[in-house]
Amino acid sequence: MGAALRREPVGSPLLRLFPTAALALLVVPVVAGFLGIALPAFGYLPVLGGNNISLEPFRALLAMPGLFRSTFLSFSTGLLATALAFAVVTLFVAGWRGTRFFRELERLVSPLLSVPHAAAAFGLAFLIAPSGFLFRVGSLFLGFERPPDILIVQDRLGLAMVLGLVVKEIPFLFLMALAALPQARAAEMERMTAALGYGRVVGFIYAALPALYRQLRLPVLAVLAFSTSVVDVALILGPTTPAPLAVRVIDWQHDADLSRHFVAAAGAVLQVGVTGAALLVWLAAERLMALLCRALIYSGWRARRDNWLRHAASLAMTLSAATVLAGLCLLALWSVAAWWRFPHVLPQGVTLATWMRLAQNFGMAFRDTLLLACVSSLVATALAIGVLEHAARSGLHGPGGALHALYVPLIAPQVAFLFGLQILFVLAGFDGTFTAVVLVHLVFVFPYVLLSLSDPWSAWDPRYGLAVRALGHGRNAVFWRVRLPMLMRPVLVAAALGFAVSVALYLPTLLVGGGRWPTVTTEAVALASGGDPRLVGATALVQALLPFLGFLIAAMVPALLFRHRRAMLASA
Amino acid sequence: MSGEGACGLVLREVAIDLDGERLVRLDATVSPGEVLTVMGPSGVGKSTLLAFVGGFLGRDFRARGSILLNGRDVTALPPERRGIGLLFQDALLLPHLSVAGNLLIGLTPSVKGRVARRQAVEAALAEVGASPTAIRRRSQADRRRAWR
Numbered sequence: 001m002g003a004a005l006r007r008e009p010v011g012s013p014l015l016r017l018f019p020t021a022a023l024a025l026l027v028v029p030v031v032a033g034f035l036g037i038a039l040p041a042f043g044y045l046p047v048l049g050g051n052n053i054s055l056e057p058f059r060a061l062l063a064m065p066g067l068f069r070s071t072f073l074s075f076s077t078g079l080l081a082t083a084l085a086f087a088v089v090t091l092f093v094a095g096w097r098g099t100r101f102f103r104e105l106e107r108l109v110s111p112l113l114s115v116p117h118a119a120a121a122f123g124l125a126f127l128i129a130p131s132g133f134l135f136r137v138g139s140l141f142l143g144f145e146r147p148p149d150i151l152i153v154q155d156r157l158g159l160a161m162v163l164g165l166v167v168k169e170i171p172f173l174f175l176m177a178l179a180a181l182p183q184a185r186a187a188e189m190e191r192m193t194a195a196l197g198y199g200r201v202v203g204f205i206y207a208a209l210p211a212l213y214r215q216l217r218l219p220v221l222a223v224l225a226f227s228t229s230v231v232d233v234a235l236i237l238g239p240t241t242p243a244p245l246a247v248r249v250i251d252w253q254h255d256a257d258l259s260r261h262f263v264a265a266a267g268a269v270l271q272v273g274v275t276g277a278a279l280l281v282w283l284a285a286e287r288l289m290a291l292l293c294r295a296l297i298y299s300g301w302r303a304r305r306d307n308w309l310r311h312a313a314s315l316a317m318t319l320s321a322a323t324v325l326a327g328l329c330l331l332a333l334w335s336v337a338a339w340w341r342f343p344h345v346l347p348q349g350v351t352l353a354t355w356m357r358l359a360q361n362f363g364m365a366f367r368d369t370l371l372l373a374c375v376s377s378l379v380a381t382a383l384a385i386g387v388l389e390h391a392a393r394s395g396l397h398g399p400g401g402a403l404h405a406l407y408v409p410l411i412a413p414q415v416a417f418l419f420g421l422q423i424l425f426v427l428a429g430f431d432g433t434f435t436a437v438v439l440v441h442l443v444f445v446f447p448y449v450l451l452s453l454s455d456p457w458s459a460w461d462p463r464y465g466l467a468v469r470a471l472g473h474g475r476n477a478v479f480w481r482v483r484l485p486m487l488m489r490p491v492l493v494a495a496a497l498g499f500a501v502s503v504a505l506y507l508p509t510l511l512v513g514g515g516r517w518p519t520v521t522t523e524a525v526a527l528a529s530g531g532d533p534r535l536v537g538a539t540a541l542v543q544a545l546l547p548f549l550g551f552l553i554a555a556m557v558p559a560l561l562f563r564h565r566r567a568m569l570a571s572a
Numbered sequence: 573m574s575g576e577g578a579c580g581l582v583l584r585e586v587a588i589d590l591d592g593e594r595l596v597r598l599d600a601t602v603s604p605g606e607v608l609t610v611m612g613p614s615g616v617g618k619s620t621l622l623a624f625v626g627g628f629l630g631r632d633f634r635a636r637g638s639i640l641l642n643g644r645d646v647t648a649l650p651p652e653r654r655g656i657g658l659l660f661q662d663a664l665l666l667p668h669l670s671v672a673g674n675l676l677i678g679l680t681p682s683v684k685g686r687v688a689r690r691q692a693v694e695a696a697l698a699e700v701g702a703s704p705t706a707i708r709r710r711s712q713a714d715r716r717r718a719w720r
Binding site for chain 2: 395461463464466467468469470471472473474475477481482485486488562564565567568
């Protein structure tokens with residue numbers, strides 16, 4: 001059957017609520033959050049004595065020591081991290097697509113992506129710090145007895161923070177690139193440019209990258225917005241004198257002096273400006289790169305000797321993956337280390353004391369993490385299924401208009417709109433409630449769940465539905481008895497991804513939860529300043545393992561349910 | 573067929589357009605037991621005609637005319653109430669169901685009750701010589717028989 005069968009009739013009125021609810025979820029909190037910071041930033045917040053509109057908060061903000069450096073740090077580290085992650089992913093895809101090595105790394109994407117930023121940052125710190133694993137190994141050859149006196153983690157330039165962001169954003173951009181590659185017709189383009197005598201990497205950049213980048217632009221901008229306003233990674237790896245702007249906004253917001261709330265609101269507005277400026281610079285750089293590429297194409301430069309570039313890209317990808325995995329191993333080692341003095345490469349004794357301490361003190365955080373992650377991922381998955389089913393019944397491919405709205409909360413700097421949202425929730429007496437925290441988790445969980453599910457949902461063969469309807473079953477029966485069971489595996493994977501995103505959320509839980517909903521992530525980050533490395537290792541490891549648990553369940557349930565259905569297992 | 577629409581399938585003044593271009597124009601009557609073959613090159617509208625008859629025509633198409641099945645006008649009915657089945661070229665079995673499950677989903681609702689429906693399926697399986705284990709597992713042969 002041809003194209004005539006691909007579209008089904010219009011969706012039901014009840015289903016129409018799903019896209020409306022999804023759009024509201026994605027847009028309303030961001031708009032409300034920005035309004036929530038705009039008024040205090042201009043001095044208006046009657047509950048704190050701000051009854052007049054004024055520029056005083058901005059004057060106070062500008063008088064803050066080190067403000068320019070904080071602002072520049074946020075701007076420069078965000079841009080650098082995004083540019084590096086994007087360059088590595090692009091060059092790797094260009095140089096290795098279709099190879100066995102590429103497929104091997106493809107398999108690592110999901111596990112790497114599921115490691116929370118904070119856990120990866122702690123792992124990196126344990127790896128590269130002067131007393132870290134690399135220097136312990138180095139001491140075997142260089143013979144030093146004490147950690148070298150150099151500032152690596154929390155360095156003034158923010159390079160450790162950039163590295164932490166790069167290793168975590170590479171898997172995300174790689175996954176997005178993998179999803180977009182079929183539409184870029186990379187294989188045909190590669191054959192065509194090779195036939196014309198172009199090198200593999202340059203041929204890809206000339207012919208396939210423009211189409212690929214169109215699909216990648218929003219994810220890249222989301223990475224840039226996140227990197228310029230990140231808080232948890234900055235608290236663990238970033239400079240402290242002064243800290244990046246987003247961290248200082250949170251400090252002012254938590255200051256015992258309540259008048260600092262106005263400074264924090266002005267700082268949040270400045271953060272919006274910093275992220276906006278970084279986005280504009282990126283968009284300008286896009287144009288410049290396009291002009292440069294065009295000039296190179298016209299010049300006939302074919303760059304046939306690009307092997308060094310391919311190998312550099314593969315080295316960067318491998319090192320990035322190895323860094324995260326080695327970091328996880330170090331978290332595990334620290335969590336069972338009884339005594340681990342420098343320069344010993346391995347712990348001098350093994351104990352479960354840290355884990356017993358963790359079990360005693362972090363039970364509530366563990367319970368809250370599971371509760372928040374389960375509820376938010378289930379609600380997000382149900383909402384995503386509703387949106388996609390409505391789109392399918394309306395004859396749309398994919399989530400339609402909601403797809404662009406997905407990026408609204410991902411591109412808006414978290415620290416700005418969450419702070420505003422918290423002010424509004426406090427005024428409404430809604431802050432710190434379970435519903436408020438779940439709602440704000442949903443803002444971040446839902447986009448990833450919908451992104452993960454939309455391709456499998458669209459790829460489902462509509463002829464199954466037609467055949468079953470021709471046998472006398474309605475659209476709802478097709479949904480419950482055919483489409484949903486057949487898509488059980490991607491639905492569970494999307495829910496597991498939502499679970500992983502929720503577990504990793506730091507700022508939304510901290511700001512909207514008001515400290516009443518401690519999670520393993522908020523507890524782990526709180527241990528960053530001077531915490532016992534054993535406890536840091538155990539807490540961060542739990543934080544990293546919880547998402548794996550979600551993915552494990554997502555893999556096991558269909559395997560169990562469909563153990564007698566070879567076709568369902570083969571479609572995994 | 574005696575008299576219009578008394579028995580069988582009648583396509584009356586069917587016309588289907590796509591982007592303002594006429595794709596199908598047909599008047600036809602198919603009596604019970606009769607086979608009507610629609611032939612034509614790729615893109616001429618064979619699948620489109622079947623989609624119209626089945627009730628699955630995409631929204632890009634504009635269709636006129638009516639479909640009568642055994643004297644009843646089914647043109648405005650949803651696919652599940654037309655009583656018109658579609659069989660695709662490949663065996664479109666539901667992969668998450670057993671052979672029995674695939675048969676049960678196609679069994680007419682007039683067979684009521686869990687036991688009666690199960691017995692009807694077992695009888696159908698026995699008729700084509702499918703193994704009783706087909707309820708849980710299916711072989712290539714069972715797969716083919718499920719479509720008979």
